Amino acid sequence: MAKLYFRYGAMGSSKTANALMVHYNYIERGQSAVLIKPDGEDRDGLDIIRSRIGLSEKAYSLSWLKKCLPHINKEDIWDCIIVDECQFLSPDDIDFLSDIVDDYDCPVICYGLRTDFQGNLFDASARLMALADVIEEVPTVCWCGKKAQFNARVKDGKIVRTGSQIEYGGNESYTALCRRHFKKGIVSNPNENKI
Amino acid sequence: MAKLYFRYGAMGSSKTANALMVHYNYIERGQSAVLIKPDGEDRDGLDIIRSRIGLSEKAYSLSWLKKCLPHINKEDIWDCIIVDECQFLSPDDIDFLSDIVDDYDCPVICYGLRTDFQGNLFDASARLMALADVIEEVPTVCWCGKKAQFNARVKDGKIVRTGSQIEYGGNESYTALCRRHFKKGIVSNPNENKI
Amino acid sequence: MAKLYFRYGAMGSSKTANALMVHYNYIERGQSAVLIKPDGEDRDGLDIIRSRIGLSEKAYSLSWLKKCLPHINKEDIWDCIIVDECQFLSPDDIDFLSDIVDDYDCPVICYGLRTDFQGNLFDASARLMALADVIEEVPTVCWCGKKAQFNARVKDGKIVRTGSQIEYGGNESYTALCRRHFKKGIVSNPNENKI
Amino acid sequence: MAKLYFRYGAMGSSKTANALMVHYNYIERGQSAVLIKPDGEDRDGLDIIRSRIGLSEKAYSLSWLKKCLPHINKEDIWDCIIVDECQFLSPDDIDFLSDIVDDYDCPVICYGLRTDFQGNLFDASARLMALADVIEEVPTVCWCGKKAQFNARVKDGKIVRTGSQIEYGGNESYTALCRRHFKKGIVSNPNENKI
Numbered sequence: 001m002a003k004l005y006f007r008y009g010a011m012g013s014s015k016t017a018n019a020l021m022v023h024y025n026y027i028e029r030g031q032s033a034v035l036i037k038p039d040g041e042d043r044d045g046l047d048i049i050r051s052r053i054g055l056s057e058k059a060y061s062l063s064w065l066k067k068c069l070p071h072i073n074k075e076d077i078w079d080c081i082i083v084d085e086c087q088f089l090s091p092d093d094i095d096f097l098s099d100i101v102d103d104y105d106c107p108v109i110c111y112g113l114r115t116d117f118q119g120n121l122f123d124a125s126a127r128l129m130a131l132a133d134v135i136e137e138v139p140t141v142c143w144c145g146k147k148a149q150f151n152a153r154v155k156d157g158k159i160v161r162t163g164s165q166i167e168y169g170g171n172e173s174y175t176a177l178c179r180r181h182f183k184k185g186i187v188s189n190p191n192e193n194k195i
Numbered sequence: 196m197a198k199l200y201f202r203y204g205a206m207g208s209s210k211t212a213n214a215l216m217v218h219y220n221y222i223e224r225g226q227s228a229v230l231i232k233p234d235g236e237d238r239d240g241l242d243i244i245r246s247r248i249g250l251s252e253k254a255y256s257l258s259w260l261k262k263c264l265p266h267i268n269k270e271d272i273w274d275c276i277i278v279d280e281c282q283f284l285s286p287d288d289i290d291f292l293s294d295i296v297d298d299y300d301c302p303v304i305c306y307g308l309r310t311d312f313q314g315n316l317f318d319a320s321a322r323l324m325a326l327a328d329v330i331e332e333v334p335t336v337c338w339c340g341k342k343a344q345f346n347a348r349v350k351d352g353k354i355v356r357t358g359s360q361i362e363y364g365g366n367e368s369y370t371a372l373c374r375r376h377f378k379k380g381i382v383s384n385p386n387e388n389k390i
Numbered sequence: 391m392a393k394l395y396f397r398y399g400a401m402g403s404s405k406t407a408n409a410l411m412v413h414y415n416y417i418e419r420g421q422s423a424v425l426i427k428p429d430g431e432d433r434d435g436l437d438i439i440r441s442r443i444g445l446s447e448k449a450y451s452l453s454w455l456k457k458c459l460p461h462i463n464k465e466d467i468w469d470c471i472i473v474d475e476c477q478f479l480s481p482d483d484i485d486f487l488s489d490i491v492d493d494y495d496c497p498v499i500c501y502g503l504r505t506d507f508q509g510n511l512f513d514a515s516a517r518l519m520a521l522a523d524v525i526e527e528v529p530t531v532c533w534c535g536k537k538a539q540f541n542a543r544v545k546d547g548k549i550v551r552t553g554s555q556i557e558y559g560g561n562e563s564y565t566a567l568c569r570r571h572f573k574k575g576i577v578s579n580p581n582e583n584k585i
Numbered sequence: 586m587a588k589l590y591f592r593y594g595a596m597g598s599s600k601t602a603n604a605l606m607v608h609y610n611y612i613e614r615g616q617s618a619v620l621i622k623p624d625g626e627d628r629d630g631l632d633i634i635r636s637r638i639g640l641s642e643k644a645y646s647l648s649w650l651k652k653c654l655p656h657i658n659k660e661d662i663w664d665c666i667i668v669d670e671c672q673f674l675s676p677d678d679i680d681f682l683s684d685i686v687d688d689y690d691c692p693v694i695c696y697g698l699r700t701d702f703q704g705n706l707f708d709a710s711a712r713l714m715a716l717a718d719v720i721e722e723v724p725t726v727c728w729c730g731k732k733a734q735f736n737a738r739v740k741d742g743k744i745v746r747t748g749s750q751i752e753y754g755g756n757e758s759y760t761a762l763c764r765r766h767f768k769k770g771i772v773s774n775p776n777e778n779k780i
Contacts, residue, residue, distance in 0.1 A: 147328065179297060
């Protein structure tokens with residue numbers, strides 16, 4: 001009866017803070033929950049999940065979960081598994097998580113981006129879109145006030161349309177845009193004075 | 196401000212009946228709406244959409260929409276475009292529909308399957324999962340009573356795992372299953388007497 | 391594990407057609423479902439539910455359900471109970487339906503209006519808003535194209551603000567409006583020629 | 586086009602943390618937002634909203650909003666108004682907030698409980714259920730793992746069914762329960778050792 005959730009949102013939509021809150025709620029109620037992140041995802045350290053708003057919590061890698069799962073009895077599994085930055089997993093990882101839901105009756109909640117800077121689904125996000133029981137949006141807003149759903153890669157104030165899906169160490173940044181402004185490549189309010 | 200909707204559901208979830216109802220509601224209120232289906236989708240005839248429950252309505256092909264759109268002024272466009280069986284479109288077709296939403300401010304509601312008989316996203320459905328403003332499920336139930344989300348191809352009472360995505364003229368049928376029973380390949384209640 | 395659903399929508403949102411489709415889907419899959427309507431709701435006859443789009447089905451009154459329920463074993467109950475026009479029930483009736491969900495593990499899906507012609511919750515709708523596991527909107531549109539959520543009582547082309555909640559045999563009609571136009575009392579497009 | 590949101594959840598569902606995150610997201614993007622709380626709601630001080638997870642932010646009372654609104658031009662209004670503990674407002678306050686949405690085109694997001702310790706809608710929550718464009722649940726879990734939707738008042742480990750809707754200075758506490766356990770009055774796992 002447990003469910004696989006995909007809670008997707010553009011950058012800056014507080015997906016990580018949401019993940020931490022869900023974890024906090026389980027713990028506060030005396031239930032168990034574990035925070036999982038992709039292997040090697042070390043933006044804030046390999047064993048921590050940190051949200052811009054100022055929350056952080058101990059996290060474990062997906063490899064760790066794979067290694068310890070065979071040693072866990074069905075009745076001893078956590079009350080919830082919460083995965084952050086799930087777009088960086090592989091489609092097979094998503095199938096693995098889906099099997100946990102079905103075989104262990106343990107809810108798995110995945111937070112992540114749906115599309116990359118070119119507006120294409122991440123592979124893991126596509127797999128989640130195929131398998132998830134519940135698909136929910138974590139909303140955020142474009143500079144225009146409309147719902148943002150795309151993640152523009154921005155360099156020197158201009159949208160970047162080419163490059164590799166994951167950019168390491170570049171001086172690009174990302175900004176969440178609505179579909180109209182993503183298509184047109186307008187990354188900020190043109191009527192606003194920039195100092 | 197108009198939105199692109201993807202209303203996905205497994206086979207037998209009344210997607211077509213829903214499409215026809217939305218069309219009916221627009222017409223009944225004195226607004227305009229058009230029903231679109233993929234080119235060559237002739238299950239019930241090329242220019243008709245028919246639901247198992249006994250409803251049907253005149254429909255047009257996507258090619259027709261592409262041809263006539265350049266001759267339509269922005270202010271004269273329909274109040275709503277409703278697309279059935281959208282899983283049979285191409286990803287480019289979905290981009291075309293998304294441009295109608297953004298350029299003409301006309302809502303487009305797409306009804307279709309999310310995954311094929313192997314549990315993989317249809318290409319058009321993947322594109323909709325990337326672009327849609329609103330992703331909603333049209334629910335239906337597995338034989339076990341749980342929500343069905345997969346479309347098993349069935350031959351001689353057994354699930355079929357291989358073959359081409361779209362099967363023409365075969366003697367296979369499809370049945371909607373929950374994820375657990377799709378994975379296990381149990382297509383009907385094993386405790387039920389078959390006569 | 392079964393759930394109590396409240397699917398609310400303004401007039402003309404095809405709630406009844408949705409109820410009939412859900413019923414049809416259960417029957418088509420070889421499962422059982424029953425259509426329930428308020429006692430004395432005889433718009434289309436006491437034992438029938440009819441949708442404007444042209445669908446109809448045999449229905450039973452809530453009194454009938456109350457009478458026969460004590461004679462039904464938990465394992466023999468329907469796979470789903472579908473209630474139309476639920477706004478005309480009493481709050482106690484909703485508690486009764488909620489007990490069926492919890493005691494018989496049988497899903498109950500209630501379709502109905504949320505507010506009356508003055509914009510106030512119907513008593514039964516308020517009780518459903520308090521108790522339902524799932525609250526979902528059946529959307530429809532105002533003449534302006536925005537989502538309609540209020541049911542204006544209209545007489546001689548003008549909105550009526552006073553009177554009893556349920557009007558019998560009057561020559562008023564109802565029209566679904568968005569909140570802005572309901573507040574302002576604009577029941578149709580002022581720029582449209584009326585012949 | 587702006588919308589009135591009612592995001593309801595049981596106690597301990599992180600409604601306040603969600604409110605603070607939405608506020609944070611607006612500010613981070615260079616947009617404006619204001620946090621509003623009921624007059625006299627001084628659990629954490631009259632001018633602060635604090636979440637159990639460790640976040641807090643400056644807040645203003647609804648009276649303050651009513652006083653300053655007439656001095657704000659339509660184009661200068663915030664990009665979003667966020668209201669916490671909205672169940673303690675009056676129905677008229679909700680109408681006031683709904684008018685801001687419609688007259689100023691400013692989104693208003695209300696967080697609050699839907700029902701009191703007896704399972705009845707708060708008056709303000711009922712008004713929001715009637716008026717809101719979007720009704721969304723902030724989920725939390727019962728001790729049994731199912732979704733919690735009721736707020737049981739608990740004294741000496743037992744559920745309390747009578748008393749005033751808002752209890753000041755009592756030694757009661759509240760715990761979120763699913764509908765079944767709320768009905769039965771089972772406020773914690775009976776199989777768990779209490780030390």
